Amino acid sequence: MAASAEGLPALTLVGPLLLLLLLGGWKRWRLRHAAPHVAVVVLGDVGRSPRMQYHALSLAKHGFFVTLLGFYNSKPYGEILQSNRIQITGLKELPRLAVGPRVLQYGVKVVLQSAQLLYALVVKVAPSAYIFLQNPPGLPAIAVCWGVSWLCGSKLVLDWHNYGYSIMGLEHGPSHPLVWLAKWYEKLWGRLAHLNLCVTHAMREDLARNWSIRAVTVHDKPAAFFKETPLDLQHQLFLKLARTHAAFRDCSEPASLERSAFTEQDPRSGKAVHRPGRPALLVSSTSWTEDEDFSILLAALEKFEQLSVDGEDLPSLVCVITGKGPLKDHYTRLISQQRFQRVRVCTPWLEAEDYPLLLGSADLGVCLHKSSSGLDLPMKVVDMFGCCLPVCAVNFECLHELVRHEENGLVFKDWEELAAQLKMLFSKFPDPAGKLHRFRKNLQESKQLRWDKSWEQTVLPLIMDR
Template sequence: MADASTILAAFSLLVFGLLGGFYLTSLNAVWVLIPAVFIAALSLTLLRTLLRGDALLERHVCVLVLGDIGRSPRMQYHALSLSRNGYSVTFVGYLGTKPHNDVIRDERIRIIPISEVKGLQVGPRMLTYVSKVIVQSLQLLMVLLRTEVSSHIIMQNPPGLPSMAVTWLVCNLRGSKFIIDWHNYGYTIMALSHGPKHPIVWLAQWYEQLFGRFSNQNLCVTSAMKDDLQNNWNIKATTLYDKPPAIFKETPVELQHNLFMRLSQSYPQFQACGEKPSRQLDRTAFTIQDPSDLSVTLTSGRPALLVSSTSWTEDEDFSILLKALEGYELLVTAGASLPSLVCVITGKGPQKDHYMKLIATLSFEHVKICTPWLEAEDYPVLLGSADLGVCLHKSSSGLDLPMKVVDMFGCCLPVCAIHFNCLQELVKHEENGLIFKDSVELAEQLKSLLWDFPSGEGKLAQFRRNLRASGGQRWDENWNQNVLPLLTGS
């Protein structure tokens, strides 16, 4: 095989040819696209010649996400399922947040971290963007070429620029099969900040459509997305619904108490009567432990625990929840038979500081809000301890489903979720949760679900019973039915 510097030089010609064509085309210099594509084609031929002869490893798969591995649960589940089926896995992505311990401890899974890069910080914004894509392309190419030659590369999209083109190239050169796992469309996410008619959004859509057709197989998260890929882009995909793994389940009260005790050390919202827990007073706002036999029970006058999780991005408007909580506070203050409320919002993301400032302006007596970051092992314990989940995810494409709701349902936790086009594939209104359109409707739903809490006779308890009765398929069974045949050819 050729040395790294020769490969780098050849690939540089390819990247500069393609991206140079994209950039100049956006400036209406369409005529320059022909020589750019010609250079790219020559470079591809050179690279294929240089890399010919690698030995394919049939029981090895590369899982790629151009993002934080720890915040990419579906890709972690892919890696674990591959390992359970006897595959060795190379897991490539950013190491910003700690992955789940099962991924870290698995001897068949090798994590190869890549670092986030920045483009040129001077000149036009387009130049900054193009330079970043070029650097990311070269970095990702060198990382993938240094890994074992996999039978398949499973890549998350979005983000797909530049990983989609680089992955296709590596698969083409090495004889690997290229699988795209479509979580959403990258161009619709870009449209949230740039507007749908911006040239860069148009280029991103063209790019996704072009390289999406170069894949060997495709997975997607909803039937609506499957139909959209087929009808609009002529891409055939297999629907792999997000399903909760076995770690998402109702939490025994003893484990609830342990989590609440730990959280109360940092978050007063979990403290009983505002007092820090001690050996003499082993209780939280929700639980109490009998010192004689160490048994744990839920306190009779406890607040309701409402949980939401977020990436703090533009596709989730948390002002809707904050306004609904304002309405709830007014109801309790007016004497409604409603419990106090502890609202826990977990997650990291770019808009968190903005919402933290909004939360700081609120003056509530009966509603408390905290925003902890939880380790991967604690998150399912929290969901399994909660009384109600809230989801504010509005799909940028209207074609994906929120994994947070899948996880909540795995814990038999009823959900209030904001409406968008294909949500009904997951949330059944008045059966396992409620669907709302605005803050007024959400406030009314909180009132109806938490009336006379914690009575086991209301609508909230009925939703939980429905979730228990429905059971539902878990991730491993779902994966074995839908993904394993793509790998084995069966």
């Protein structure tokens, strides 16, 4: 009896291991006989991970069946939901422990996430030729996905959007033991991927120089549905938003439910037209976190308000700030405390299909994204450029790979520069001879490469040759 009791812990460990090996062998056999399948993994909100959704759509268009794994908190693109080749398998977002040392809180969460992801990939997902994984977040996803790829005969494709350790360093400081551990983890497991992709040339060079990782640059490109919005669709969108947001409503006398602050129907032709003296429409998309300093935009808007009230030749301004995040309520309260007369601010959460329409209807975009590593680029600017929307963007190390100052937009370092740019761009708005119009014309004439074509040229040959 004593010997049997001593053998129980070993059986407890050996049993699940044998089961995993058997499942892995079965999936290897299935992989050789099943239709081509790819797992696309995001240890985050699928609906707020556009690049991984684009990977899934491109894979599906080229004959693969796709399982998209991630948290299902936000609605994905309509093309994802309508595709008969893409299946979404939801993961449960696990909270951190509310008690105990922080290291213990992280440790417990990592163990539970590892078990959940391992179960999903081995049991729920069909045998996959490739596992596409977004990093960050890569802890514990890189190790788990590599283990599953070894076990089941898949190939791991790691898509570097940024460095997880640099994001963690914003909260804990760069010298914190957890940040050091995260950097060691990414460096170790990143080298084991079969294929590494990254978002900028600067990141590719950094991975090669400091991490000994060879990566292929796949710049973010706009999807085909990011484009300029025709006036009739602008009018429909503005009327829809006017039902819930006062900034879009017609304030003239007599007010009309068929007229927005920006557009109206021409009584002769019945077509939508811009209203004379309409406000300028500025759009900024943010995740409402400390690394995206909203206070820069708020200070610039205060200065614009002052200049406008003081008699400068400036239009009234509607500033739409989209997104979700932990500091949204805090900044919404700050906005409500402002006594703006010429500036109106609203913070809607848009459906996935309405966001491209808004960008395609706007006059200027503002990007507050600051890279924690200095090596990634803001996807929101990519989307804005797809809609031929000029941008003012806060400057950082490799932004020049996307925003070309004085050609397709402007870069700024602080609120004072942004305020000066808003004054210059909106002076005598809408001026067809102004710089804002010239930036838009440059974007229209640039013949931007779209995601589908870019993916076919860069990613498809890499996975077809392996």
